[in-house]
Amino acid sequence: xxxxxxxxxxxxxxxxxxxxxxxxxxxxxxxxxxxxxxxxxxxxxxxxxxxxxxxxxxxxxxxxxxxxxxxxxxxxxxxxxxxxxxxxxxxxxxxxxxxxxxxxxxxxxxxxxxxxxxxxxxxxxxxxxxxxxxxxxxxxxxxxxxxxxxxxxxxxxxxxxxxxxxxxxxxxxxxxxxxxxxxxxxxxxxxxxxxxxxxxxxxxxxxxxxxxxxxxxxxxxxxxxxxxxxxxxxxxxxxxxxxxxxxxxxxxxxxxxxxxxxxxxxxxxxxxxxxxx
Numbered sequence: 136x137x138x139x140x141x142x143x144x145x146x147x148x149x150x151x152x153x154x155x156x157x158x159x160x161x162x163x164x165x166x167x168x169x170x171x172x173x174x175x176x177x178x179x180x181x182x183x184x185x186x187x188x189x190x191x192x193x194x195x196x197x198x199x200x201x202x203x204x205x206x207x208x209x210x211x212x213x214x215x216x217x218x219x220x221x222x223x224x225x226x227x228x229x230x231x232x233x234x235x236x237x238x239x240x241x242x243x244x245x246x247x248x249x250x251x252x253x254x255x256x257x258x259x260x261x262x263x264x265x266x267x268x269x270x271x272x273x274x275x276x277x278x279x280x281x282x283x284x285x286x287x288x289x290x291x292x293x294x295x296x297x298x299x300x301x302x303x304x305x306x307x308x309x310x311x312x313x314x315x316x317x318x319x320x321x322x323x324x325x326x327x328x329x330x331x332x333x334x335x336x337x338x339x340x341x342x343x344x345x346x347x348x349x350x351x352x353x354x355x356x357x358x359x360x361x362x363x364x365x366x367x368x369x370x371x372x373x374x375x376x377x378x379x380x381x382x383x384x385x386x387x388x389x390x391x392x393x394x395x396x397x398x399x400x401x402x403x404x405x406x407x408x409x410x411x412x
Contacts, residue, residue: 170282171274173290173366174375174411180290183257183271186223188279189216192231194249202237209237210246216254223291229266234258236276253279255287293368300352300369301330303376309385311393311400318342322400323356324385326377338400348404362407375411377404 180186194212202211214236221228234256240246257275258268270276277283293299309324324336337358338348350373351357363369381401386394 170280170286171277172412173286174371175274176283176286177290177368177371178375179257179271179275180223180287180294183259183275184224185221185228185256185258185260185268186287186291187228187232187256187258187268188219188222188284189232189254189256190219191216191249191252191254196246197235205237209239211235211237212246212249214249216256219253222255222288226260232266232268234268234270236270255279255283290368300334300372301328301332303327303334303372304329306378306382306385308388309381309397309401310389311397313393313396314340316342320396322397324381324397324401336404338403340400346400346403348400348407365409370408371411374408377408379405
């Protein structure tokens with residue numbers, strides 16, 4: 136009965152927020168063979184109120200006919216796990232929890248051995264059920280490794296820091312000021328954030344030099360701040376939050392030549408940040 140009730144709850148939760156005909160999020164066990172990227176783990180941390188270090192105690196396969204929204208090539212399991220530690224979460228966790236996970240089958244259609252596996256879970260609580268959690272999405276159950284554990288804890292430390300950079304929500308305005316020499320100029324681009332905190336980009340061009348850019352996270356523009364280091368939360372906010380193109384509304388007051396220079400400088404920033412992957 137308990138398996139059935141959790142199955143029905145999670146099936147409803149998975150399908151409630153997707154359009155008709157769309158596939159619900161798939162929950163998978165991630166192989167420990169490769170460390171997931173900083174961006175992938177950060178996305179999971181930001182979307183998970185709970186991050187749990189646990190060990191699978193038992194895994195009972197749910198009949199495919201009862202696994203609503205199950206993707207071909209996967210099997211759904213009702214999992215009981217012992218909580219080893221709560222890495223992120225506001226309330227204490229019970230010693231044992233239960234949840235559903237959709238795991239990929241191998242080439243011969245067999246499910247992996249889950250019992251005794253140590254896992255990291257990215258999850259949300261189920262209201263009124265302290266010992267039940269719901270995984271947040273694809274790869275929300277990952278096999279534990281020391282490297283992954285360290286990466287997750289480091290990202291959580293960044294996210295919870297008082298001065299953590301806020302999510303980028305768009306671009307306010309931008310302008311370009313040409314210099315007195317050919318090829319000289321400066322572009323400033325002001326971003327909007329979820330917390331209404333000031334963030335701006337500065338791109339400087341000097342004749343005979345490589346263009347350089349920096350990001351300021353305060354009211355004062357600090358050209359000496361430089362570009363953010365890769366695999367930091369500020370890098371993630373920019374690489375994963377900036378739109379692909381500088382919107383026309385940001386430069387509609389600029390003359391065509393200055394607007395062109397601003398667009399080029401914006402693309403320079405995008406290239407040097409690299410892909411959010």
